Amino acid sequence: MSQTVETAFKGKTALITGGMGFIGSNLAIRLANLGAKVTVLDSMIPDYGGNEFNLASVKDRVRINYCDIRDESAIDYLVRGQDFVFHLAGQVCHVMSLSNPFPDIDMNITGTAILMEALRKHNPNAIVVYTGTRGQYGASVSLPVNEEAPTNPKGIYEISNLTAEKIIKVYNDVHGIRSVLLRLSNIYGPRSQMQHSRFGVCNWFVRLAMDDDTIQVYGDGSILRDFCYVDDCVEAIVKSAITKAAYGEVFNVGSDIPVSFLELVKTIVTVAKQGKWEYAEFSAERKAQEPGDFYSDINKIRKTVGWQPTTSLEEGLAKTIEFYGKNRDFYWSKPATKKGSKEIVAAKS
Amino acid sequence: MSQTVETAFKGKTALITGGMGFIGSNLAIRLANLGAKVTVLDSMIPDYGGNEFNLASVKDRVRINYCDIRDESAIDYLVRGQDFVFHLAGQVCHVMSLSNPFPDIDMNITGTAILMEALRKHNPNAIVVYTGTRGQYGASVSLPVNEEAPTNPKGIYEISNLTAEKIIKVYNDVHGIRSVLLRLSNIYGPRSQMQHSRFGVCNWFVRLAMDDDTIQVYGDGSILRDFCYVDDCVEAIVKSAITKAAYGEVFNVGSDIPVSFLELVKTIVTVAKQGKWEYAEFSAERKAQEPGDFYSDINKIRKTVGWQPTTSLEEGLAKTIEFYGKNRDFYWSKPATKKGSKEIVAAKS
Numbered sequence: 001m002s003q004t005v006e007t008a009f010k011g012k013t014a015l016i017t018g019g020m021g022f023i024g025s026n027l028a029i030r031l032a033n034l035g036a037k038v039t040v041l042d043s044m045i046p047d048y049g050g051n052e053f054n055l056a057s058v059k060d061r062v063r064i065n066y067c068d069i070r071d072e073s074a075i076d077y078l079v080r081g082q083d084f085v086f087h088l089a090g091q092v093c094h095v096m097s098l099s100n101p102f103p104d105i106d107m108n109i110t111g112t113a114i115l116m117e118a119l120r121k122h123n124p125n126a127i128v129v130y131t132g133t134r135g136q137y138g139a140s141v142s143l144p145v146n147e148e149a150p151t152n153p154k155g156i157y158e159i160s161n162l163t164a165e166k167i168i169k170v171y172n173d174v175h176g177i178r179s180v181l182l183r184l185s186n187i188y189g190p191r192s193q194m195q196h197s198r199f200g201v202c203n204w205f206v207r208l209a210m211d212d213d214t215i216q217v218y219g220d221g222s223i224l225r226d227f228c229y230v231d232d233c234v235e236a237i238v239k240s241a242i243t244k245a246a247y248g249e250v251f252n253v254g255s256d257i258p259v260s261f262l263e264l265v266k267t268i269v270t271v272a273k274q275g276k277w278e279y280a281e282f283s284a285e286r287k288a289q290e291p292g293d294f295y296s297d298i299n300k301i302r303k304t305v306g307w308q309p310t311t312s313l314e315e316g317l318a319k320t321i322e323f324y325g326k327n328r329d330f331y332w333s334k335p336a337t338k339k340g341s342k343e344i345v346a347a348k349s
Numbered sequence: 350m351s352q353t354v355e356t357a358f359k360g361k362t363a364l365i366t367g368g369m370g371f372i373g374s375n376l377a378i379r380l381a382n383l384g385a386k387v388t389v390l391d392s393m394i395p396d397y398g399g400n401e402f403n404l405a406s407v408k409d410r411v412r413i414n415y416c417d418i419r420d421e422s423a424i425d426y427l428v429r430g431q432d433f434v435f436h437l438a439g440q441v442c443h444v445m446s447l448s449n450p451f452p453d454i455d456m457n458i459t460g461t462a463i464l465m466e467a468l469r470k471h472n473p474n475a476i477v478v479y480t481g482t483r484g485q486y487g488a489s490v491s492l493p494v495n496e497e498a499p500t501n502p503k504g505i506y507e508i509s510n511l512t513a514e515k516i517i518k519v520y521n522d523v524h525g526i527r528s529v530l531l532r533l534s535n536i537y538g539p540r541s542q543m544q545h546s547r548f549g550v551c552n553w554f555v556r557l558a559m560d561d562d563t564i565q566v567y568g569d570g571s572i573l574r575d576f577c578y579v580d581d582c583v584e585a586i587v588k589s590a591i592t593k594a595a596y597g598e599v600f601n602v603g604s605d606i607p608v609s610f611l612e613l614v615k616t617i618v619t620v621a622k623q624g625k626w627e628y629a630e631f632s633a634e635r636k637a638q639e640p641g642d643f644y645s646d647i648n649k650i651r652k653t654v655g656w657q658p659t660t661s662l663e664e665g666l667a668k669t670i671e672f673y674g675k676n677r678d679f680y681w682s683k684p685a686t687k688k689g690s691k692e693i694v695a696a697k698s
Contacts, residue, residue: 098519102459105458105459106459110451110455113505116450150497152518153519154519159512162512163508166501166502166511167450170505174503289523
């Protein structure tokens with residue numbers, strides 16, 4: 001890394017697709033605070049996680065553009081003059097993709113091709129960071145899982161992420177568009193949607209605990225995962241964007257400290273000082289879809305980018321619970337657009 | 350394999366997508382001769398290889414249905430009652446996919462999802478065979494290349510094939526649609542288009558030799574490939590379709606006898622008794638796209654399906670040259686639809 005994060009983005013332009021969503025909005029805030037001129041792009045598809053309140057704290061310093069990643073001419077226009085493009089837009093639900101594969105193909109694959117074609121034609125010097133998922137690996141062959149592991153996704157959503165990654169890699173190799181390809185493990189923290197359980201298991205457990213509800217632990221709860229706090233994830237994104245040796249490379253972004261679901265749930269209940277948990281049987285369908293133990297080998301990004309997570313699970317959960325405690329109304333109920341602007345301002349933190 | 354190819358298809362229904370093309374038409378002829386009720390589906394996109402003459406010898410015994418793989422309601426209808434679905438339709442040109450990724454995504458990825466959704470809804474008991482490409486591997490990490498090798502495609506076409514394969518695998522695993530996933534190496538032989546050099550390098554060299562033209566051998570001609578005669582490939586397709594142990598599995602279909610480009614070209618010129626060859630420099634672009642030595646490890650299909658190629662390169666080339674010698678008019682010029690039907694009948698072999 002020739003530059004530091006603190007200076008590299010000052011005065012630079014950055015486009016964030018899906019920037020009203022969970023990770024995108026946290027990234028937008030970080031980049032705005034680093035002095036970047038941020039344009040956020042989002043189509044606010046209901047239930048996908050876009051929430052106007054997510055950017056309430058920087059709304060005067062970030063340009064918000066509502067449009068779909070598949071809006072070819074708008075994308076062609078918006079990529080021009082961007083120094084960085086952070087591509088986070090997409091369908092992100094495993095279960096939905098199994099009953100209808102077309103939104104994933106359309107948004108995640110065609111959408112990515114539209115973005116890369118726009119860059120090839122109008123701004124090939126931009127630096128791209130793409131956020132895929134650890135689901136691209138499917139079941140682990142050995143643990144921890146490094147970037148050379150086989151990729152046998154268990155759903156159309158995960159396939160569409162793998163395909164998007166490979167498309168961007170071809171544009172990197174053939175057309176010279178410098179790109180970093182990240183595979184995110186379970187990211188949790190502030191600004192994730194809290195309305196439904198379909199993505200973000202850790203955040204959903206946090207909601208249940210904060211509602212003093214009962215969290216179900218499937219089987220004996222021994223299945224291992226790595227959980228990564230969103231601020232750490234954002235740091236991986238911005239650091240890799242300015243690391244020359246990272247261009248064209250795939251990196252895991254996660255934690256090398258595996259945690260069992262049982263341990264996760266117990267920690268959440270302890271930190272929240274609320275909620276209960278109980279064991280539950282796997283349904284046959286859930287069992288078939290369960291990829292088993294997974295945790296990331298993050299040595300490659302540690303060595304190449306100099307990144308590693310610094311937030312412990314307890315600390316991350318405490319920050320998450322504090323955020324949602326303050327801003328519950330903007331996440332438990334419908335998005336902030338239905339609230340008065342006074343409330344938005346009042347809830348800034 | 351519990352049944353033999355000779356009896357398994359008698360009276361069975363089979364749908365072949367892309368069935369007017371190179372491999373599809375050879376497969377249609379084989380299945381018709383095995384007593385299957387064959388429906389061929391093709392949209393006859395110009396330059397893609399569909400040629401009415403390809404099925405001239407079985408035209409009274411095969412039902413031809415002109416439609417696109419993306420024609421959702423037609424596909425929904427056509428899959429009903431099919432015992433077997435052989436999915437060969439698609440965009441197959443590497444070079445085209447690099448200047449415009451959308452046809453590949455649309456035909457090869459969305460088209461495959463349309464087919465698999467149609468099967469899930471209307472005929473989940475059908476057996477599917479999908480033909481992908483060895484290009485799904487990209488550059489070889491070690492030789493010969495087996496099915497566990499990393500998949501780092503060098504173009505959008507190859508990515509779209511990998512994605513289609515993974516989509517079908519998910520339908521196999523999650524929805525129980527029995528599917529065989531083949532990765533074809535360089536297939537050559539009768540009924541391939543001979544109008545342009547964009548796909549099928551071996552067939553293109555055959556055309557140049559038969560025109561007494563000069564074949565260019567890039568670099569020192571030492572790059573290795575495996576070439577597989579189309580009848581052998583068709584046998585791999587039909588044999589794997591009736592092998593229970595093959596369902597849900599990926600298999601290479603190629604030859605484990607690697608041949609250098611120089612050796613290939615010399616053999617073609619010798620067998621054709623025509624044509625010349627010369628060394629030529631790689632262009633920078635061609636060099637960047639060249640994945641280097643590749644030849645298939647076919648032990649998995651040999652063990653599981655009991656298939657292996659039986660046609661030597663000399664024999665396959667002799668048959669190919671004989672076929673095109675007899676039927677040159679239907680391949681060198683425009684497709685047979687522009688010819689009178691008398692000529693089509695006359696050329697039956």
